[in-house]
Amino acid sequence: MGDLPPYPERPPQQPPDRRTSQASQRQYSWDQVQPLAADPEEGQQIAPDAQRNAPGWSQRGSLSQQESLLMPRAFQAEEARIGSMEYPSMNTGFPLEFQPQPYSDESRIQAAEVTTSLMQRLQQGQSSLFQQLDSTFPEPPVNPLDPFNLYQTDQFSEGAQHGPYIRDDPALQFSPSELGFPHYSAEVPEPEPLELAVQNAKAYLLQTSISCDLSLYEHLVNLLTKILNQRPEDPLSVLESLNRTTQWEWFHPKLDTLRDDPEMQPTYEMAEKQKALFTRSGGGAEGEQEMEEEVGETPVPNIMETAFYFEQAGVGLSSDESFRIFLAMKQLAEQQPIHTCRFWGKILGMNRSYLVAEVEFREGEEEAEEEEVEEMTEGGEVMEAHGEEEGEEDEEKTVDIIPKPVWKPPPVIPKEESRSGANKYLYFVCNEPGLPWTRLPHVTPAQIVNARKIKKFFTGYLDAPVVSYPPFPGNEANYLRAQIARISAATQVSPLGFYQFSEEEGDEEEEGGAGRDSYEENPDFEGIPVLELVDSMANWVHHTQHILPQGRCTWVNPLQKTEEEEDLGEEEEKADEGPEEVEQEVGPPLLTPLSEDAGCNAGTEGLPDPAASPLLPLHHRNHAPGTLDHPPVLQPLPAVLSGRCALQPLAGGLCLCQRQFENIYIGWGHKYSPENFNPALPAPIQQEYPSGPEIMEMSDPTVEEEQALKAAQEQALGATEEEEEGEEEEEGEETDD
Amino acid sequence: MDADSLLLSLELASGSGQGLSPDRRASLLTSLMLVKRDYRYDRVLFWGRILGLVADYYIAQGLSEDQLAPRKTLYSLNCTEWSLLPPATEEMVAQLSVVKGRFMGDPSYEYEHTELQKVNEGEKVFEEEIVIDKAVAIIPRGALFKTPFGPTHVNRTFEGLSLSEAKKLSSYFHFREPVELKNKTLLEKADLDPSLDFMDSLEHDIPKGSWSIQMERGNALVVLRSLLWPGLTFYHAPRTKHYGYIYVGTGEKNMDLPFML
Numbered sequence: 001m002g003d004l005p006p007y008p009e010r011p012p013q014q015p016p017d018r019r020t021s022q023a024s025q026r027q028y029s030w031d032q033v034q035p036l037a038a039d040p041e042e043g044q045q046i047a048p049d050a051q052r053n054a055p056g057w058s059q060r061g062s063l064s065q066q067e068s069l070l071m072p073r074a075f076q077a078e079e080a081r082i083g084s085m086e087y088p089s090m091n092t093g094f095p096l097e098f099q100p101q102p103y104s105d106e107s108r109i110q111a112a113e114v115t116t117s118l119m120q121r122l123q124q125g126q127s128s129l130f131q132q133l134d135s136t137f138p139e140p141p142v143n144p145l146d147p148f149n150l151y152q153t154d155q156f157s158e159g160a161q162h163g164p165y166i167r168d169d170p171a172l173q174f175s176p177s178e179l180g181f182p183h184y185s186a187e188v189p190e191p192e193p194l195e196l197a198v199q200n201a202k203a204y205l206l207q208t209s210i211s212c213d214l215s216l217y218e219h220l221v222n223l224l225t226k227i228l229n230q231r232p233e234d235p236l237s238v239l240e241s242l243n244r245t246t247q248w249e250w251f252h253p254k255l256d257t258l259r260d261d262p263e264m265q266p267t268y269e270m271a272e273k274q275k276a277l278f279t280r281s282g283g284g285a286e287g288e289q290e291m292e293e294e295v296g297e298t299p300v301p302n303i304m305e306t307a308f309y310f311e312q313a314g315v316g317l318s319s320d321e322s323f324r325i326f327l328a329m330k331q332l333a334e335q336q337p338i339h340t341c342r343f344w345g346k347i348l349g350m351n352r353s354y355l356v357a358e359v360e361f362r363e364g365e366e367e368a369e370e371e372e373v374e375e376m377t378e379g380g381e382v383m384e385a386h387g388e389e390e391g392e393e394d395e396e397k398t399v400d401i402i403p404k405p406v407w408k409p410p411p412v413i414p415k416e417e418s419r420s421g422a423n424k425y426l427y428f429v430c431n432e433p434g435l436p437w438t439r440l441p442h443v444t445p446a447q448i449v450n451a452r453k454i455k456k457f458f459t460g461y462l463d464a465p466v467v468s469y470p471p472f473p474g475n476e477a478n479y480l481r482a483q484i485a486r487i488s489a490a491t492q493v494s495p496l497g498f499y500q501f502s503e504e505e506g507d508e509e510e511e512g513g514a515g516r517d518s519y520e521e522n523p524d525f526e527g528i529p530v531l532e533l534v535d536s537m538a539n540w541v542h543h544t545q546h547i548l549p550q551g552r553c554t555w556v557n558p559l560q561k562t563e564e565e566e567d568l569g570e571e572e573e574k575a576d577e578g579p580e581e582v583e584q585e586v587g588p589p590l591l592t593p594l595s596e597d598a599g600c601n602a603g604t605e606g607l608p609d610p611a612a613s614p615l616l617p618l619h620h621r622n623h624a625p626g627t628l629d630h631p632p633v634l635q636p637l638p639a640v641l642s643g644r645c646a647l648q649p650l651a652g653g654l655c656l657c658q659r660q661f662e663n664i665y666i667g668w669g670h671k672y673s674p675e676n677f678n679p680a681l682p683a684p685i686q687q688e689y690p691s692g693p694e695i696m697e698m699s700d701p702t703v704e705e706e707q708a709l710k711a712a713q714e715q716a717l718g719a720t721e722e723e724e725e726g727e728e729e730e731e732g733e734e735t736d737d
Numbered sequence: 738m739d740a741d742s743l744l745l746s747l748e749l750a751s752g753s754g755q756g757l758s759p760d761r762r763a764s765l766l767t768s769l770m771l772v773k774r775d776y777r778y779d780r781v782l783f784w785g786r787i788l789g790l791v792a793d794y795y796i797a798q799g800l801s802e803d804q805l806a807p808r809k810t811l812y813s814l815n816c817t818e819w820s821l822l823p824p825a826t827e828e829m830v831a832q833l834s835v836v837k838g839r840f841m842g843d844p845s846y847e848y849e850h851t852e853l854q855k856v857n858e859g860e861k862v863f864e865e866e867i868v869i870d871k872a873v874a875i876i877p878r879g880a881l882f883k884t885p886f887g888p889t890h891v892n893r894t895f896e897g898l899s900l901s902e903a904k905k906l907s908s909y910f911h912f913r914e915p916v917e918l919k920n921k922t923l924l925e926k927a928d929l930d931p932s933l934d935f936m937d938s939l940e941h942d943i944p945k946g947s948w949s950i951q952m953e954r955g956n957a958l959v960v961l962r963s964l965l966w967p968g969l970t971f972y973h974a975p976r977t978k979h980y981g982y983i984y985v986g987t988g989e990k991n992m993d994l995p996f997m998l
Contacts, residue, residue, distance in 0.1 A: 232893070232894075237884070237890070238892075238893060238894055240882075240932060241882060241892055241893075241894045242894060245894055245896075264900065264956075266952075266956050267900070267955060267956035267957060270955030270956050271955050271956075271957075273955075274955055311756070311758060311759065312758050312759065313758060314755070314756055314757050314758040314761065315754065315755065315756070316751075316754060316756065317751055317752065317754060318748050318749075318751035318752075318756075321751065321752070321954070346754060348753065348754075348949075348962065349949070349951075350946075350949040350951075350964070351949070351951060352951060353752075353951065353953075432953075432955065434955070454996075455993055455996055455997050456996075456997050456998075457949075457964065457997045457998060460951075666753070666754025666755075667754060668967060670997075672987075676992045676993055677992075677993035677996050677997075679996055
């Protein structure tokens, strides 16, 4: 803060253009005064806090004296404050430095013009003022100068160098202006500092920092524009979030016609794939004649219809999802030689979910793929056999015959043939409609047995390993297939009489009571009245074979010798056969009504045991508008029944409509049990080898015993050779050891 | 899910397989409107459906102006008549953990337990619902904001999470009073925005991995499913305002979760 240089010393530093600009600014500032005049509360300065040069404040002081008659007291006070404020800021070298002298002169000149031009400028004032402030507002703001009102009062009290910008202070805003307002102020130099203050303030607000290009001014402009455009209710309460949104929008410009949004890339890819689904079906519609012929032959069922019925029951996916699944299955039918197919359901996973389609191939089609798989496994077995033979040869060479381990791995139960038992159907999975379908391998009994012992979530990736104890033989694809097999076996039901056995009863005895495994549709099925279906569970039967504890549907004696086994170690097997006789496992035969399921108290009146009942009482839904749970008396509308399976909750449902029924499963793929899951304990520690004459366990002799033995031996030797001195010496040496 | 956008919400949450039949939906729309009027709630949420052996309970919640205030719970058996669930006493809370098994569907059913008194199913439903709500009701970040005066408001300028944010667990909060916030270090708190980050995030849920987060409908919908309480589905369409959660399940906790992960 330098001293105030005397007036005449200050050279005219202003270039002429500045002067003109100042002149114009003066006009503006003058115009600013007009609206100020209009509003008594705005009688304050406009922007007195700006860093204004304070040249010639003394002049102003003199001016004010001169024009004290013209000016109301308020302005004088203002000027005094301006002066006090401006004084220290004189040497800031602000570009808006201007000469006091010409101002004072011009102000005097213009003072006379005030009254005459007052009214003219009043009208212009509004528009020009707004121009100055770069209004981007759609309509003029009400009190643009409000914030500026407050600067003055506080600035005087604080007396800071360039005065802090006082934020909205409600207390001050409405205080009656003790300063009044300059009505017809003829003071032009007063507005000039005001206008200078405005300029300074604006320049300050227009500053941008190194870190961002956005200045506060622009940001506020954007914010206020946004508010005025959108006109939210109660804008003050959402001010912060609007602020944040405006900032965000600035840094994230939306339209970029050249580049795609990288975030949305996977979404667009997925949409492209799904679009392919639609176009394919659209292409089929072109050949209408072909369509008519194919309609009867298409193996894909009417998924939309079943989805509709499931929706009535409150189960199932949304309709557009169902439609996409329908298209995806049509695509599957085109790619693979399919005889029949059905949408089995959806299994939820942690990262992705699986859509499962149950498929039956045409005759002879699938054998090619299976043979490849079998060759792989057989090759592995042959290798193992070689290994064993070599091992035996090595053993015979050694002198000591290492005792052979008695333990033999349990015989591998062969998996069922395709198209029978648990492998009756083939399953295809995909993660989302539009993605390619993957075929699941057939399930082996070992996998089913292990799947019963573990409980794991699916991740969504078919090749993910299943880490568990007991170790699951296979990856997630196998585990998925095993769970699908279990679920199908346990929960697929149909109304009694819908399926009947084919008339080949002579086979029963030959199969050893293993049960019939094939059924066919009953052409004479007429449907069971809805009420009967709801009331009794005996009207529903399983139409899938039960899986035995062995892991298969038909029992296989594991001790039956195959040719390979007979070559190796035949004698040992015979010896062990006796105690390991396996009983034939029998399960409930096909088409067993649900009332026979374990734990179902269909006969008693009490509510079924929640933990054990396999099928919940069915709920009855009726389409008849306006009625809920009423039997169809007047209109024989198709009734939809739904049942939920207690053992597989989370949407194992089925529905019936006249002569149709359908099963679907949507869920996580695990069996329900009221108790917690108890993982299998590790196997007991193996017994050590049995003691026999060849190998007997004894404790090692202790040191004393050994020495005692030695001493005894030596005494025996010494007794025989008492006369030799060398022996005595040796004994002495030995005893010393 | 908000009763106002019930149809869309049900459509979006249908990926889990459980939904509502059209007749239930229609009756919900009208009855929830009446509930809102009668009980003078600011917002009514359809919480979900607890599956029972004989019948299902449909649960709704009513919220007042302050979103984090305790919510009133209503139940119905037929989606048309709603009644407030009686709050459970503290003794019942202790007993409820003992009584296991599925819900029956009859609110007057009494569970028998040899040691303790009989537990009313109505209270059990209520308590179960409270427990589930505290555990797994979630909200995306930015949907609510807190004002300095205290109450929590719905953020009307919430435009949805972006795709990259939507795939992170840290963008979702538990819809309840924060429990773990105080335990955060100062360094972590410095990054938080007090008006938006005032609830617990899902990141630190124990056991880790108890949330499954997936994109469905070709990346147009993000779905969170709880593995600890199977049946809870939360959906959100990124970059839009639509979000919500619904519970459809048996009301039992999945105690085997650590084995299953």
